[in-house]
Amino acid sequence: MKKMYTSILVKSKTIALFFWNIKVILNIIMKKQDILILYLSNSSLESNVIGWARHYGNKKKIGMPGDNDSPPYERGIEAIHDGWRLFQSSQLEQHAKGDEYRTGYLKYEFFFEKIK
Amino acid sequence: MKKRKNNNFLLTDNQMAEFVSKGYLIFDNIIDNKINKKFLSEIGHTSTSLNKKNTDQAWLAEHYNEIMKTSKIPLVKAGTPLKKAYKKNSALNDVINNPVLSGAIKSLVGDKPKLDHHFLHITFPSKYYHDANQKISQGNHNDCVIDPREKTFDIQLFYFPTAVEKNMGGTRYIPGSHFRMVNEMAIARYHNIRGQKHVVCPAGTVIIFHHNIWHGAGINNSKKIRYGFKIRLMPTQKQVKLWTKKTYKNNHDEEALYWNRGIEKNSIKEILQKTEPWFEADSGRLDILNRIRLWRHITNDKNFDAAYWLTRIENDYN
Structure with missing residues (x-):
């Protein structure tokens, strides 16, 4: 169970980081x-x-x-x-x-x- | 203002020099309130015209068209003599026959000017405009294509039948810009120019502009309609000594540039040499030369000069 929560947390962080990077790139481009x-x-x-x-x-x-x-x-x-x-x-x-x-x-x- | 024996008011030498130098003359509150009200009634203005619930742009265009169709402002053919342009009992006839104004018109373009065109500018409060472009003030421009005339000039009377308050976006104009040969809206890039002025005036004010002056309309941020009626007049004669019979003869008693005891205050020479805050260091001097040239023309004094601006470059023995 703990592993599952950790995995979800890591995935969420990765997704958040992905969108944050997109935002940064967009800011640079825009x-x-x-x-x-x-x-x-x-x-x-x-x-x-x-x-x-x-x-x-x-x-x-x-x-x-x-x-x-x-x-x-x-x-x-x-x-x-x-x-x-x-x-x-x-x-x-x-x-x-x-x-x-x-x-x-x-x-x-x-x-x-x-x-x- | 001089009152002559024949009851005509003519401009003074100093007023003429101011016009040559700045490109305009202001006559505050020159038209009395009865005539202003008569004019507003003739164009169909009502104080409740803006209280309609329908504030969309279609209504606004409709309202403008209605005024154009039903107002008593006549359709005058281009080139009609001013004397025949307006019916005797009309408000506009009263305006152009105001003794001070008719004296000024005579002084500047003679007693037989022709009407080029006229137009009623109606500026509604900005909230009535929905198109973003119409919420932006008008760019600076002059009212002509490239006009090569150096000595002959038209005049434009701007008549304001109601008071123009600061937030009503009265016409912005650039003093002394009338010698600059540009092509109409080409100067719209110049959003602000040091020394620009905005019309703020009591009802019944008339400003006479040189046709080439740079100007543009502002945004009306008030709740009232702003009206401006423009009449453009062209001369039918040489604009030489139209305001006076005096003989002008330069005495060559010139104050030298800079190292002097000070130029006589309010003298013609001082008025013609007064620079505008926006004049470039070099082109501004050329504007002074051009003022002196125009003054020579309208006074028929070919030797007139101020501080040797022209004499200096005419001293050529080759």
């Missing part, structure tokens, strides 16, 4: 990406934040236009200090002849991510 987009006042990461957007991997959280009048960081580098990983920034492009004084889109765009 990790989600949060995105932070910053627009800076010049091409240096040290410069001031003039525009921003947040997007969340968790679909219960929504980043939307006009959701905050204060920037998340004063300067771009502060995002790095806070654990955001930079994965893209805009290039510096030569001004097209005849169009040197026309202004348009925000020039200094930086994309960051956090994997959670």
Whole structure:
């Protein structure tokens, strides 16, 4: 009888361990990406934040236009200090002849991510 | 605001410079309550319209369509002269003939502007929307495709017949963005821009925007309907000295950049050089150049400058 109980206990532990491992693997596979987009006042990461957007991997959280009048960081580098990983920034492009004084889109765009 | 002999109110030089610099002028509570009520009655607004038990989206669309069908807002053909757009006794006719507003319209686009289009924006409380996409605020955009005009501009009157409170998601707009040549919703990625503003105003407020200003609607988190009536006007003449007969002549008595005794407060030159919190260090300077260029055009003063921003790059002997 005791052997039978021990066997059931061992089997239960094995099954539990199996599902726990599945959960761990799923967590690793299903990790989600949060995105932070910053627009800076010049091409240096040290410069001031003039525009921003947040997007969340968790679909219960929504980043939307006009959701905050204060920037998340004063300067771009502060995002790095806070654990955001930079994965893209805009290039510096030569001004097209005849169009040197026309202004348009925000020039200094930086994309960051956090994997959670 | 100047009152002329012929009883027309025209904008002042400083108001014109503010418009050139920021891209908008706000006239708080300019339309009296009688006209606001008349407008609401003409569009079929009732204070109980949101008390219906049926809050599904079908009812909401039905309600909107009903207002479009039964309201007294006329169907006006594009290009109709503003003077012929609205019936004499209508609330909208009262709005555009408000002495201060008609003076501002005349100052900016002349006395024979044409109506491009008009539209009644109705924003229901967010709880009435079930589709997740409709619970998200509108992205920043300008109201045009790529518009190559550098000197000519249209104006858009935004008339708010009821008070817009903070939680009603009034239009978000970016001061000074009107020189930026972009293509409509292409800028929707810019969720927030430092210095952005949100319309919060008393009933009867009218804001006149440059057609190219960046803006977007917010979410209405109140229990009330938010209305905004937009009228887009285009000029039929050169926009040169429409508000004044004064001769402008730059005296070249320029304060130098930075090392000076301070630019005269509220002077045209100070208004045109005031940077916005979101201006990039480099492109922001180009925006100042573009303001000065537009000021030269509307004053017909080809030599006007502020702190040599343009003179410096025009000093070319080759």
